[in-house]
Amino acid sequence: MLTTIRKHGITLALFAAGATGTTAIINQMTKNTIDSQAAKQQMALFDQVIVPGSYNNDLLKSCYLLNDPALGKGTHKVYIARKDDAPVAVVMEATAPDGYSGAIQLLVGADFNGTVLGTRVTEHHETPGLGDKIEMKHGDWITRFAGKIIHGTDDSHWAVKKDGGDFDQFTGATITPRAVVNAVKRAGLFAQTLPAQINELPPCEE
Structure with missing residues (x-):
């Protein structure tokens, strides 16, 4: 046995x-x-938030980790785009904490002079048929950020139309687009501060 x-x-x-x-x-x-x-x-x-030909370094290998309120709560990755070794733009993870159904995760491309190059939503829990219009598959609203310039923190254009700004809100849903507009604005303003600290940014772990 x-x-x-x-x-x-x-x-x-x-x-x-x-x-x-x-x-x-x-x-x-x-x-x-x-x-x-x-x-x-x-x-x-x-490629959806920054023009590929505008830089020639390996963006994935130019990754840094930041904890800054301008990008939202927690740690975010930022990728510095370089042209012939000269920093020209940044792709940033950012969080809009005040979406209607919670935090909205974003990817924001911007140069260092106040121009937003592009924005995409990477994660959200907004209401289907209302707030989910921030997604590309439900419309082109999110593409309206490309090429927009931020003229300082008091730029009144960076708001939804209900608040006197330039960006459309959604019928029956203002909170969601307002949260995204504000988060993209904060990220774009933050991008302008990056050139002075690029050499001190902590790299992403391999």
């Missing part, structure tokens, strides 16, 4: 070890492919 139990135990142990080893090998073989696909998807998103 004990001999049989031991045999079964050894068999199970060998099977578990073999399965673990096989899983590790498969993970290692597919890791590079997965990482490559993730990088391509990230760059495709970057």
Whole structure:
């Protein structure tokens, strides 16, 4: 009886070890492919908020981590775009904390002179059919930021029309677009402060 139990135990142990080893090998073989696909998807998103030909460095390798209230609560990644080693623009993760249904995650491209190059929503929980119009698949509202210039913190143009600004609100939903406009404005203003601190930015961990 004990001999049989031991045999079964050894068999199970060998099977578990073999399965673990096989899983590790498969993970290692597919890791590079997965990482490559993730990088391509990230760059495709970057291309929507910054013109690819406007810089010539590897944006993914120019990543820094920042904790700054201008970008929202928590740690955000910023990617410095360079042209022949000279910093020309930045792609920033940003958070609009005051969406109707919670925080809205954004990707914002901007130069260092107050111009927003592009914006996309990367995550939100806004109401379907109302607040979700901030997504590209539900309309082009989010594209209206491209090329807009921020003339200081008191620029009244950077508000929804209900508040006297230039940006449309949605029928039945003003809170969501207001939150996005304000967050993009804060990020664009923050971008103007980056050139002075680029050499001190903490890099993203590999």
